[in-house]
Amino acid sequence: SCYQLWGGRFSQKPHQALQALNNSLPYDSRLYADDLDASKAYAEALHRAGHLDAAEADKLVKSLELLRFDWVEGGVKFQPGDEDVHTVNERLLVEITGELGQRLHTGRSRNDQVVTDMKLWMRKAIRETLGRVSRVIETATRQAEENLGVLMPGYTHLQRAQTVQFSHWLLSHAFALREDAKRLIELRERANVLPLGSGALAGNPLGIDRLWLAERLGFSGVTPNSMHAVGDRDFVVDFIYCCSLVSLHLSRLAEDLIIYSTKEFNFIRLDDSFSSGSSLMPQKRNPDSLELIRGISGVITSNLTGIMMTIKGTPSTYNKDLQFDKEYCFQSFDKLSQVLEVTDGVLQTMQVQRDAMESALSTDMLATDWAYYLVKKGIPFRQAHHFIGKVVSLAEERGVGITEVPLGELQVICPAFGSDIASVADYANNVSQYDVIGGTASASVVEQLRLLKKFAKEL
Numbered sequence: 270s271c272y273q274l275w276g277g278r279f280s281q282k283p284h285q286a287l288q289a290l291n292n293s294l295p296y297d298s299r300l301y302a303d304d305l306d307a308s309k310a311y312a313e314a315l316h317r318a319g320h321l322d323a324a325e326a327d328k329l330v331k332s333l334e335l336l337r338f339d340w341v342e343g344g345v346k347f348q349p350g351d352e353d354v355h356t357v358n359e360r361l362l363v364e365i366t367g368e369l370g371q372r373l374h375t376g377r378s379r380n381d382q383v384v385t386d387m388k389l390w391m392r393k394a395i396r397e398t399l400g401r402v403s404r405v406i407e408t409a410t411r412q413a414e415e416n417l418g419v420l421m422p423g424y425t426h427l428q429r430a431q432t433v434q435f436s437h438w439l440l441s442h443a444f445a446l447r448e449d450a451k452r453l454i455e456l457r458e459r460a461n462v463l464p465l466g467s468g469a470l471a472g473n474p475l476g477i478d479r480l481w482l483a484e485r486l487g488f489s490g491v492t493p494n495s496m497h498a499v500g501d502r503d504f505v506v507d508f509i510y511c512c513s514l515v516s517l518h519l520s521r522l523a524e525d526l527i528i529y530s531t532k533e534f535n536f537i538r539l540d541d542s543f544s545s546g547s548s549l550m551p552q553k554r555n556p557d558s559l560e561l562i563r564g565i566s567g568v569i570t571s572n573l574t575g576i577m578m579t580i581k582g583t584p585s586t587y588n589k590d591l592q593f594d595k596e597y598c599f600q601s602f603d604k605l606s607q608v609l610e611v612t613d614g615v616l617q618t619m620q621v622q623r624d625a626m627e628s629a630l631s632t633d634m635l636a637t638d639w640a641y642y643l644v645k646k647g648i649p650f651r652q653a654h655h656f657i658g659k660v661v662s663l664a665e666e667r668g669v670g671i672t673e674v675p676l677g678e679l680q681v682i683c684p685a686f687g688s689d690i691a692s693v694a695d696y697a698n699n700v701s702q703y704d705v706i707g708g709t710a711s712a713s714v715v716e717q718l719r720l721l722k723k724f725a726k727e728l
């Protein structure tokens with residue numbers, strides 16, 4: 270006969286098709302350690318409330334600890350009646366301790382248990398994710414530092430816009446990840462309130478000290494409403510949202526890199542270890558790594574929709590729909606972990622093709638700086654913009670760069686042009702003028718490096 274957490278009032282076992290659907294072990298068994306930790310604390314709380322004597326509580330705690338080894342060593346065998354990780358842990362505990370083990374669930378429900386386990390799991394998941402994010406930030410920072418002074422065309426609408434430093438571009442992605450990390454840290458704090466002691470929905474009538482439990486399990490407080498606590502999965506939504514944003518940011522970085530690694534651009538060269546070949550075309554070298562990074566963001570953001578749609582129709586408190594939170598949550602975490610590692614590897618090993626980037630610069634990208642030149646001569650910006658537009662159009666008509674239009678003709682367009690316009694032809698010099706905080710001048714980029722290094726180190 271199989272171990273069941275319920276069944277007294279039933280005359281039939283669940284249909285085999287329902288059992289299969291209900292069985293969450295394929296995805297929730299990874300909560301086993303969190304489930305054991307929460308149960309150990311709960312056994313102690315039962316003792317403190319007078320429902321177990323000290324020896325009994327101690328026996329439960331030690332037996333739960335033994336179970337951990339069984340899990341780690343792969344000694345745990347599932348049985349047909351095992352619905353979920355909570356059932357398995359209780360069954361195993363009862364196998365070791367008999368009747369005593371049957372006392373552990375006193376006043377507790379899987380409803381407050383599972384959400385407690387999830388929060389314990391999530392704390393670790395956030396810590397790991399922050400570690401991976403910080404490694405990507407550090408790798409980007411290192412590449413940016415090594416390539417300080419390398420210029421490239423900066424794009425808006427994927428059209429050549431203004432000259433920027435390669436490092437400035439790379440760090441723009443690192444700063445998006447810094448915001449993601451802050452978001453995860455905020456979530457970790459907000460989610461860190463203990464649901465245990467909420468029972469099935471009404472709370473706990475047996476004198477369980479929730480504040481003690483919270484402290485024992487490292488929570489900063491307790492949930493204030495038991496009905497809210499057992500039905501609340503907002504922290505899971507938040508987590509998947511955070512994962513989604515990271516994945517979107519990686520996707521945008523990947524998209525840039527896919528474009529930059531084409532033969533047409535050739536700004537970067539992907540390492541062989543992050544490229545794939547074609548089964549048909551011998552010459553091909555495809556950026557599969559980057560495409561997978563880009564593609565995963567679809568999977569993760571669909572999980573965000575998935576969890577929200579799961580919650581949408583549920584009435585108050587716990588409903589079994591919520592069991593699916595774990596599939597969305599764990600898959601998002603796992604996929605994100607993979608792509609963060611691949612991203613890190615791509616950034617570590619890619620070659621920055623300085624010459625290709627710098628020879629892609631063209632004089633039309635000086636147009637804005639030419640307008641500023643006229644501004645410095647006292648021309649209102651809107652007029653300066655117009656005059657330079659005329660210069661660009663003239664140059665285009667002749668099929669030459671703006672620097673090749675003779676001074677005399679420039680002066681016909683605007684008399685404020687002088688021979689010193691020739692000095693506004695040096696890309697590096699132009700970049701160095703963008704020295705505002707956040708700009709692309711070297712001093713500003715160095716300051717960005719400092720901020721990111723400090724952030725990653727403290728993470």
Ligand code: ARG
Nearest residue numbers: 293353379380383589591592
């Ligand atoms: N495996 C369930 C879940 O993950 C645990 C809670 C079950 N509670 C219940 N009343 N059936 O959601």
